[in-house]
Amino acid sequence: MKIIKYILPLLLCSTLGLQSCNDFLDTKPSAIYTEDLVWSTRNTAEAFILQTYNSIIGSYTDFKTEDCFTTNSVWVYQGCPAEVKEQKDRDWDFGFGNFGTVRRCNLIIEKVQASPTLSEAEKKELIAEGKMLRAMTYYYQAKHTGRVIWVDRVLTETDEFNLPLTKTIVESYSYILKDLDDAINGLPNESKTGRLNRNAALALKSEVCLTAAAYTGNKSLYAQAVEAVDAIKGYSLDSKYESMFNQDGAYSSPEIIFAHYRSKENTSCQNTLMQEMIPNQNNDAINNYKCSPTFKKDYIFEAWMSHAPSQNLVDDYLVIDRLTGKAVRWNESTQFKNSTKVVAPATLNLAFDPKEITAESIGYESIDGSKLNELMYENRDQRFYATIVYDSCQFYGETVTLCKQGNLNRTARVGAPGTSHMPLTNYIWRKGVYNVSWRIYSGVPTDYHSVIFRYGRALLNKTEALLCMAKEDASKLSEAVATMNQTRMVHGGLPPSEAVTLVQAWSDYKTERRVDLAMEGDYYWSLLRWGKYGYEANHGQNPGSVIKELNMPATFPEISKDRQRMFIGNVQFTNDSREFRTRRYLFPIPQGQINANAALTEADQNEGW
Incomplete structure (x- = not known):
C-alpha cells in the first residue's frame, strides 16, 4: 500500500x-x-x-x-x-x-x-x-x-x-x-x-x-x-x-525489504532520477552529423541526462567464456582473444581527441570479421543487460547505437563530447528506468520507487563480515564464498566463484558487490570501508591507505561504425584527474557548525581538514 x-x-x-x-x-x-x-x-x-x-x-x-x-x-x-x-x-x-x-x-x-x-x-x-x-x-x-x-x-x-x-x-x-x-x-x-x-x-x-x-x-x-x-x-x-528497479517488480519483488514509493498523482518524470539518466537527441541532429539510425519516434529521448555509467564499471560485468564456461573479464575471454589483436589506438583512425589517448589506453582490431561490440557484450552477467544501455541494444523500442556516428554516440548531438545531455561515456543507465508512456519527459506523470534495503544487499553484507572473520578463522572463507555465490548466480546467471584463498575471495566479492549494487549509493562507502580494512580488501595495502579506485580516471569505449576497431580511452574534462587523499575517509566537521557552537573548537575538526 x-x-x-x-x-x-x-x-x-x-x-x-x-x-x-x-x-x-x-x-x-x-x-x-x-x-x-x-x-x-x-x-x-x-x-x-x-x-x-x-x-x-x-x-x-x-x-x-x-x-x-x-x-x-x-x-x-x-x-x-x-x-x-x-x-x-x-x-x-x-x-x-x-x-x-x-x-x-x-x-x-x-x-x-x-x-x-x-x-x-x-x-x-x-x-x-x-x-x-x-x-x-x-x-x-x-x-x-x-x-x-x-x-x-x-x-x-x-x-x-x-x-x-x-x-x-x-x-x-x-x-x-x-x-x-x-x-x-x-x-x-x-x-x-x-x-x-x-x-x-x-x-x-x-x-x-x-x-x-x-x-x-x-x-x-x-x-x-x-x-x-x-x-x-x-x-x-x-x-x-531488472524488475526490482522498475514498475514490474516495485510491489511484487520478494527481495525488496524497504523502498520509497511515489505516486504519479504527485510525481512527474523530472522529479525522478530518470530525467537525469535519459539523453536529449532528435532525428534532425542525427541527420546533421551523419549518424544513424534515426528514431522511429522522433524526440523519444528528450530529457536532461547528467550522468552515465563508465567503462570502468562495465569491465566488472563478467563474461562467460564460450570455451571454458568460466566467468572472466570481456577482454580475457577466449572468444574475444581469438578474434582480435591489440593495436596502438592512434592507428585506428577513429577521429578521437588525441588527449583521450594515454599510455594506459588500449586499442583492438578484429582479425576475422567478428564485430567487436558482439564480442564485448554477448554472454555477459545478466545484470549488465538489466543495468546498462550499450551499443546496438534495444531501449524504449528503439535500436540504440553508441558506436562512432551512432544515434546516441557521445558526439552525435553537436559534434563534440561533454555537451547537450549526451552520454559522455557511450553508455546509458537502464537500471531504475520505468516504462513511461510514451516517453520520459518533464511534466509527464509517473509512479516511481527507490530501493533502500533489500535481501541481496544484506547477503553481501554477510559475505563481507565473513571475509573479515576469515582473516583469523579460515573456516569462514568457504561460507563467505557460498554466501556471495547466491547473488552471483541468481542475479547474474554466472557460474559460482571458485575462490579458495582470501585474496581471490576478496577480489570476486568486490566485483560482485559493485555490479549488484550499482546506482544504489553503495560503492563509495564500500571503498572507504575496504580501505580501512586494508590488506586483501585494498590491494594489499595497510589499513587507511590511498584507495586506488578513487584515484583512477573514468574510461569510455569508442567503437568504429563497422565494429571492426575500437579503443578504450580516458574521459577528459578533468574526469581523468581524480584524486583521493586519506583525509577523505572522514568528511570535515562543517566550519559553520564550529563557528556557531561554543562547545566546538578547531581541535574538533577531523584530521587533514
Missing part, C-alpha cells in the same frame, strides 16, 4: 510538524492542532511519523551523487565534481546539521511514550519506528564525519543548545546500534509497503556493523552483522533483477 494512503491524517498535523521542527532550537511551535490531538490516536501519530520519513529518505535515495564520487557514474558535462578532485574545503556539509529531523524523531519517541490513549503495543511499535528513523539520520551523518552531535531528547528553552560532539567514533556508533537494537525488538516483522519493519532494521544493522568495525576496529561487530542477516525472515533473492 502506498504512503499516499496516509495523506489525509498527515494534513491534520502537517502544520505542527513543519513549524516545530525547522531546527532543534525551535522550542515554541504554534499549531492549529494541539499536540495532545496529534498523539491521541494511532492514525494521527502515524501521520506525523510518515512526514518524518520525508526528512530522511532523501539521504538514502540520492544515488547519483555518491556514485559520481567513484568511476561508477560520470557527469556528462565538461568537468567532474570538485569533491572527487580534492577541491572541497571544510565548509562541505552533507546533512551534518539535520537537527530538525533529529527533533522530529525525538518528538515521536517522547510523545508516543507519554500518550494516555495509545495502547502499550502501539507505543512499542511507534517508538521503535522513531528510533529506527533516528538511527538512519545519525548513520548518514556518522558515515561522513565519524563523530556527531547526539541529541536524544526534545530540547526545551531551558536546555543548553551548545552541545559537543561525541568524544569518539566508537561512541557515535554505540548510540546508533543501540537505537537499531531497540528498533529490532519493537518493530513488527511485516509492515505496509513503504513502512519500516524489523527486517529493515536488521538489514541496516548488518551494514552499520561493517562501517563501525572498519572505523573502530571492533571485530566483534562482524559476528553481529552475520547474526542480523541470518535473522531476516520472509525475503528471498529475486531472479528478475
